[in-house]
Amino acid sequence: MIWLQIPKWYDNQIQKSHNCISNPKITQLHDKYPSNYIFLKIKNKKIKKSTRTMGKLTFFIPLFTLFLSHFVASSLAKRQGDVLGKFYKAKQKKDLAIDKSYFKAALENVELDKVILPQEGLKEKDWIEKLPGQPTVKFQQYGGYVTVNESAGRALYYYFSEAENSKSLPLLLWLNGGIFKILLILSAGPGCSSIAYGAMEELGPFRVNSDGKTLHRNHYAWNLAANVLFLESPAGVGFSYSNTSSDLKTSGDRRTANDNVVFLLNWLERFPEYKNRDFYISGESYAGHYVPQLAHAILHHNNLANKTLINLKGIIIGNAVINEWTDFLGNYEYFASHALISDETYLDIHKYCYSDNTYNKPKCYSALEVADNNTYNLDIYNIYFPLCHNGNLTKYPKISSPLEFDPCSxxxxxxxxxxxDVQNALHANVTNIQYDWEACRDPLSNNWTDSAATVIPLLKESLAKGVRVWIFSGDTDGRVPVTSTKRSIQAMNLTVDKPWRSWLYEGEVGGYVETYEGGLTFATVRGAGHEVPSYQPARALSLISHFLFGTLPPGDF
Structure with missing residues (x-):
């Protein structure tokens, strides 16, 4: 049995569809939750283990909470594509202490002698000879921990896949944010693993087979274009940990950026051959915050040190949380423009949910219920992609095309x-946690302390400092859709330099691209969902290669 908190007005509809039983004895939880919330008990044990299929259950809750909320996670949190709602709502409630102010680096200065710890011999210990079930490869891989706060016992886990010709290629950091399912309500925010998604389902060198024991090569891995570093951040995500339990209750954007800087400074000591290498930061989803915030922190500390501590050259974010209000507005606009909801429903939502002058809670919720019913049976992270109907492991690996993504991955x-044996090979879980490793975890989201309403000033700062900035968007993602990204870019008030055109990959339209004065490039990836490299691996590899080279993908000019 699992207790879930849901809006009270939605009780009847949930009970009809999901085998739930209201608990009349628990209608309020003192003053912690508003009185219009009730608690339901889920009978179906399969729900707890669900990932993609759980979207059915989640989408039935008004998607108004999707962008007006922004994170509270529970034991149901499993899927990166599910964290884009409850945190926004929490940020808008005046009684919750979430700092939405302009992001600034957490530390005024980095005292290098205090934050950089001895790294001698640790690179060799981190070397991964071979992962269980791994095919033979010619590149090197490493995994291990970097302490970012010695007194707190806070350490971040990384996995590093070098390129075969590692000496000639740049260093690329990948960060996952998180979108996961929370208490039957969609939410977006931090909390998901870059190993689970970035490394094992998207752009890493391997994909996990259906037997859950063996791996196969990803022929479109990004270590064909760069030396790729995957970081699980903040502490509490994936294998990263803190020995100070209160850290999980005081995390936020600022601490995450600061810890990531300290991680990089120490990691570069461990891998000194990369100190002067061109460095790029990439990520998706809530990493729309992490990436520009880390860039800001790096630029800040480089300036204070009066030298290049980290040789930052560019940042790239995909289907990213950028600007709270435009992210919100673009969501239902996408549903309407892709015939997922009717024009009437969209107009009702726009009128009764968006506008202060005509806001009407009952009518808003009624329109949202219609929209939720319309999108109930979709994988909202790729609206044209099949759901996972049978996630049972197979005795022997299923053989699939390199371009096909398994919905049960x-x-x-x-x-x-x-x-x-996998954790031992990765040099992970050194603290021997007593619970299952999960792709997304909940404690951080419940207590996140700061999340800026917008990262647009940081994107502009990077551009002004000569940092290459690209934004990309999979055009079949309904969670952080292309319409939201376009609205956020419009909010930057930039002048178009090279107008909208298609870009090509192997004679096919790979997507569309537009550039702006000041250096911003925006590109779409045709047929890709929220996790672009999962759904369109070849096009994603082409795009990241052009980003790293500083060239636009070819196409109609």
């Missing part, structure tokens, strides 16, 4: 990462 990754 989350299940295989979960099984693989919870194998003790």
């Amino acid at each position: 989350d299940k295989y990754v979960h099984a693989y990462m919870n194998r003790r």
Whole structure:
């Protein structure tokens, strides 16, 4: 049995569809939750283990909470594509202490002698000879921990896949944010693993087979274009940890950026051959915050040190949380423009949910219920993609095309990462946690302390400092859709330099691209969902290669 908190007005509809039983004895939880919330008990044990299929259950809750909320996670949190709602709502409630102010680096200065710890011999210890079930490869891989706060016992886990010709290629950091399912309400914010998604389902060198024991090569891995570093951040995500339990209650954007800077400074000591290498930061989803915030912190500390501590050259973010209000507005606009909801429903939502002058809660919720019913049976992270109907592991690996993404991949990754031999090979879980490793975890989201309403000033700062800035968007993602991204870019008030055109990959339209004065490039990836490299690996590799080279992908001019 699992207790879930949901809006009270939605009780009847949930009970009809999801085998729930109201608990009349628990209608309020003192003053912690508003009185219009009730608690339901879920009978179906399969719900707890669900990933993609859980979207059905989640989408039935008004998607108004999707962008007006912004994170509270529970044991149901499993899927990166599910965290874009409850945190926004929390940020808008005046009684919650979430700092939405302009982001600034957490530390005024980095005292290098205090934050950089001895790293001698640790690179060799981090070397991964071979992962269980791994095919033979010619590149090197490493995994291990970097302490970012010695007194707190806070350490971040990384996985590093070098390129075969590692000496000639740049260093690329990948960060996952998180979108996961929370208390039957969609939410977006931090909390998901870059190993689970970035490394094992998107752009890493391997994909997990359906047996949950073996791996196959990703022929479109990004270590064909760069040396790729995957970081699980902040502490509490994936294998990253803190020995100070209160850290999980005081995390926020600022601490995350600061810890990531300290991680990089120490990691570069461990891998000194990369100190002067061109460095790029990439990520998706809530990493729309992490990436520009880390860039800001790096620029800040480089300036204070009066030298290049980290050789930052560019940042790139995909289907990213950028600007609270335009992210919100673009969501239902996408539903309407892709015939997922009717024009009437969209107009009702726009009128009764968006406008202060005509806001009407009952009518808003009624329109949202219609929209939720319309999108109930979709994988909202890729509206044209099939759901996972059978996530059971198979005795023998299923053979699939390199361009095909298995909708049940989350299940295989979960099984693989919870194998003790895998964790030993990765040099992970050194604290021997007593619970299952999960792709997304909840404690951070409940207590996140700061999340800026917008990162647009940081994107502009990077551009002004000569940092290459690209934004990309998979055009079949309904969670942080292309319409939201376009609205956020419009809010930057930039002048178009090279107008909208298609870009090509192997004679096919790979997407569309537009550039702006000041250096911003925006590109779409045709046929890709929220996790672009999962759904369109070849096009994603082409795009990241052009970003790293500083060239636009070819196409009609």
